[in-house]
Amino acid sequence: MNYNLSILEQCCKEFHLELSERQKQQFIQYYELLAEWNKVMNLTGITQWEEVLLKHFADSLSVTRVIDLSQAGSLIDVGTGAGFPGIPIKIAFPHIKVTLLDSLNKRINFLNEVIGQLGLEGITAVHGRAEDIARKPEHRDSYDVSVSRAVANLASLTEYCMPFVKPGGCFISYKSGTIEEELVQAQKAIKTLGGRQDPPATFSLMNSGITRSLIKIIKQTPTPRKYPRKAGLPTREPIM
Structure with a gap:
């Protein structure tokens, strides 16, 4: 297959990124592995090349609208x-030490295959729930940046993600659709967990008509030790 990378290259230009030939090949390899593994396990409902470029690759890199990752x-x-x-x-910013956290072991197997096939270094896939992993000393208050594209209420996501961030770092949530009500509902959680929210960045993804928002929460003080609460509680009973 002849892979046209123009969507990704246009996106990178917009985000002031320049990909080497090796990095472009890594994105192609990643796509091929995603398409292959998706035949036997449900990884994504988006499988067409140009859709993956826009809705997965470009969307992932849009985080550069709110943070300079060259400093992370x-x-x-x-x-x-x-x-x-x-x-x-990780492909676009190979210097960053990345941890991929997921609760499903089958996905961890896929991620490890991607890491190996792409020759990525300084990246680890960890199997576990955020509520448990965030209590481990090697992960607590340890990261410059925490990100999540997970579909969950912002108040719940803040409780899952903020304990990983060191004071002075930030948590960035990827959101779609209208977010105003969710932002209002999350204010208590953000404050309780030691954070301060920047104004959200809302934009159309590569002029596609797909509206995205990035919510950046700066961690000002350490998250109280009682958070995150035990498994399932942040989702069932978010801090509001």
């Missing part, structure tokens, strides 16, 4: 699924 040393992707946004970020 470490990043954790919470609820990474098929590796979005963590793997595209």
Whole structure:
């Protein structure tokens, strides 16, 4: 197959990124593995090349609208699924030490295959729930950046993701659709967990008509030790 990378190249130009030939090949390899594994396990409902470029790869890299990742040393992707946004970020910013966290072991097997096939270094796939992994000393208050494209309420996501961030770092949530009500509902959780929210960045993804928002929460003080609460509680009973 002849892979046309123009969508990704246009996206990178918009985000002031320049990909080497090796990085472009890594994105192609990633797509091929995604399409192959998706035949036997449900990784994504988006499988067409140009759709993956736009809705997975370009979308993952859109985080550069709200943060200069060239200055970040470490990043954790919470609820990474098929590796979005963590793997595209790692390909584009190979200097960042990346942790991919997911609760489904089958996905971890896929992620490890991608890491091996693409020759990525300084990236680890971790199997577990955020509520448990965030209590481990090697992960607590340890990351410059926490990101998540997981579909969950912002108040719940903040409780899952903020404990991983070191004070002075940030949590960035990828959102679609209208977010105003969700932002209002999440304010108590953000404050309780030691954060301060920047104004959200809302934009059309590559002029596609797909509206995306990036919500950046700066961690000002350490998250109280009682958070995150035990498994399932942040989803069932978000801090509001």
